[in-house]
Amino acid sequence: MVPDKIAIVEAEPYPFELWPSRCALIVIDMQRDFLEPGGFGEMLGNDVSQLRRTIEPNRKLLAAWRAAGLFVVHTREGHRPDLADLPPAKRIRGRGKMHIGDQGPMGRILVRGEKGHDIIPELYPIGGEPVIDKPGKGAFHATDLHTILQYHGIRQLVVTGVTTEVCVNTTVREANDRGFDCLVLEDCVGSYFREFQEMGLRMIKAQGGIFGWVGNSKDVIKAIGKS
Ligand code: TIU
Numbered sequence: 001m002v003p004d005k006i007a008i009v010e011a012e013p014y015p016f017e018l019w020p021s022r023c024a025l026i027v028i029d030m031q032r033d034f035l036e037p038g039g040f041g042e043m044l045g046n047d048v049s050q051l052r053r054t055i056e057p058n059r060k061l062l063a064a065w066r067a068a069g070l071f072v073v074h075t076r077e078g079h080r081p082d083l084a085d086l087p088p089a090k091r092i093r094g095r096g097k098m099h100i101g102d103q104g105p106m107g108r109i110l111v112r113g114e115k116g117h118d119i120i121p122e123l124y125p126i127g128g129e130p131v132i133d134k135p136g137k138g139a140f141h142a143t144d145l146h147t148i149l150q151y152h153g154i155r156q157l158v159v160t161g162v163t164t165e166v167c168v169n170t171t172v173r174e175a176n177d178r179g180f181d182c183l184v185l186e187d188c189v190g191s192y193f194r195e196f197q198e199m200g201l202r203m204i205k206a207q208g209g210i211f212g213w214v215g216n217s218k219d220v221i222k223a224i225g226k227s
Helices: 055-067 088-092 145-151 164-177 194-209 217-226
Strands: 007-009 016-018 023-028 071-077 131-134 156-162 181-190 213-215
Touching (some): 007 217, 016 217, 023 055, 023 164, 055 071, 055 156, 055 181, 071 145, 131 145, 156 164, 164 194, 181 194, 194 213
Parallel strands (some): 023 156, 071 131, 156 181, 181 213
Antiparallel strands (some): 007 016
8 A cells, every 4th residue: 555644855945745645756768878888878978877876776766666665657768660750850960970760889779679778677667667758858748658647646756867957857847847846866867967967956956946856865765664
């Protein structure tokens, strides 16, 4: 049975009132191509260790969240094999040698069904945890995420995943405009760039929590253990 008691989580700019039965954990884009050595992210010259430090805190959080019987949603960024949902602007952006849909180190880059597109084994979804395949940076755009959250009575999101300033921030902003309260966990989100990690989080909690709250996984685990 899911507990129906409010749990207070230490957070900035002020404590977050977590309502377990109304709160989903959303794990954003923890995909091999972004996180694994030899993947697309590293091929673009990024330091994947900045993202890999989030794996262990996410693993512990996921275990505690599942043990408490709470709702989990995972997302993956990627496109249909025929690329019909890939905006031409997104395909050519960056003027790099490799594009989405090309053969990369772990299959076709950001294409659904390919090895590199899938979630890393450490955080692999289990039965009953919806996986949202999203063509954009935000998890609400062109997906059924909002419908799924509504059917489960969800009003709050604990947000983790990568990258902090791109898919995490975009999703938090989309969620905020749809009326969800978001708590972003600093040890469970990562950016290839240290300064974007810091500013990405500061932008969320500034101005009295303009987009939401920032906390850490230890405080969430403590809070759901007590709820
Ligand atoms: N998931 C996500 O953030 N997609 C990106 O492309 N992120 C980058 O930082 N490039």
